[in-house]
Amino acid sequence: xxVTQIEWFVxxxxxxxxxLFDIIFIARRPHEPTFKECAIALSxxxxxxVAFGIWVWMSHGSQYGVEFYAGWLTEYSLSIDNLFIFLIIxxxxxxxRKYQQEALLVGIILALIFRGIFIALGAVAIDxxxxxxxxxxxxxxYTAISLARDTEHDDxxxxxxxxxxxxxLTLTDKWExxxxxxxxxxxxxxxxxxxxxxxxxxxxxxxxxxSIPAIYGxxxxxYIVFTANVFALMGLRQLYFLxxxxxxxxxxxxxxxxFILLFIGVKLVLHALHENELPFxxxxxxxxxxxxxxxxxxxxxxxxxxxxxFASLYxxxxxxxxxxxxxxxx
Numbered sequence: 120x121x122v123t124q125i126e127w128f129v130x131x132x133x134x135x136x137x138x139l140f141d142i143i144f145i146a147r148r149p150h151e152p153t154f155k156e157c158a159i160a161l162s163x164x165x166x167x168x169v170a171f172g173i174w175v176w177m178s179h180g181s182q183y184g185v186e187f188y189a190g191w192l193t194e195y196s197l198s199i200d201n202l203f204i205f206l207i208i209x210x211x212x213x214x215x216r217k218y219q220q221e222a223l224l225v226g227i228i229l230a231l232i233f234r235g236i237f238i239a240l241g242a243v244a245i246d247x248x249x250x251x252x253x254x255x256x257x258x259x260x261y262t263a264i265s266l267a268r269d270t271e272h273d274d275x276x277x278x279x280x281x282x283x284x285x286x287x288l289t290l291t292d293k294w295e296x297x298x299x300x301x302x303x304x305x306x307x308x309x310x311x312x313x314x315x316x317x318x319x320x321x322x323x324x325x326x327x328x329x330s331i332p333a334i335y336g337x338x339x340x341x342y343i344v345f346t347a348n349v350f351a352l353m354g355l356r357q358l359y360f361l362x363x364x365x366x367x368x369x370x371x372x373x374x375x376x377x378f379i380l381l382f383i384g385v386k387l388v389l390h391a392l393h394e395n396e397l398p399f400x401x402x403x404x405x406x407x408x409x410x411x412x413x414x415x416x417x418x419x420x421x422x423x424x425x426x427x428x429f430a431s432l433y434x435x436x437x438x439x440x441x442x443x444x445x446x447x448x449x
Contacts, residue, residue, distance in 0.1 A: 329380070
């Protein structure tokens with residue numbers, strides 16, 4: 120895939136412009152967005168992603184168009200799962216609703232920074248070490264198993280970094296918007312928002328460790344990896360407020376994502392076996408294993424997300440409301 124410098128500049132420029140618009144808009148009027156406001160913004164971002172995929176398809180070929188859509192859907196589904204953790208963080212720190220937009224925006228910016236770093240590192244690693252696909256594949260399989268076992272999200276938002284900050288910093292209970300510290304009686308005090316940003320930042324770092332190997336299992340093009348992540352993060356703030364408690368009804372989302380990550384992990388291992396010559400297998404030649412085409416990967420991702428969503432809604436809407444289920448929960 121030949122991506123010109125102009126394409127890179129325009130892509131990064133538009134991304135920065137969208138972030139700058141969000142920063143200015145939120146800074147002027149911190150508030151809890153309305154349903155209409157979120158729906159309009161989210162529809163715009165999703166439509167923009169679909170249109171971008173069509174442009175990639177028309178400009179660079181159908182193969183790269185399919186890779187973008189597969190990567191975008193995977194990253195988007197992982198981002199939705201991340202919203203569970205964001206909900207827990209906001210609830211644990213009792214963040215006022217009018218300040219949650221600001222906190223989420225900072226979290227998204229940090230996610231973009233971390234993912235940008237890992238995208239660059241991943242591209243260098245793939246270029247220099249073809250065996251890195253074994254590492255990526257094994258890591259995704261391990262992550263899938265861990266995610267499948269974790270049927271309930273951890274309610275402890277205070278990771279070790281946040282606990283360290285609580286023990287070693289002087290804190291205040293006052294909320295001052297996005298201010299990370301204030302001065303009282305000549306002393307610098309860290310605000311609760313500081314702890315929220317630390318929690319979001321460290322969580323974003325862990326999310327990047329999962330998401331980047333996953334998308335490199337669908338495409339090796341850094342441009343598609345970057346844009347798929349950008350479009351997956353755009354509108355995430357609005358989706359947080361739009362779905363709200365509805366996120367809790369997606370009870371099988373973790374299992375669905377675990378299956379997707381397991382599938383991509385196997386795909387990566389098969390690709391590595393196909394590309395690498397192993398002296399102790401097949402006489403030192405490439406291992407004759409099948410490769411999973413990206414179009415099939417896209418189909419598996421779409422079907423898994425659809426089945427997961429309908430199964431979750433059926434369970435929460437029908438099964439959990441049956442008399443015997445109500446008696447068990449009583």
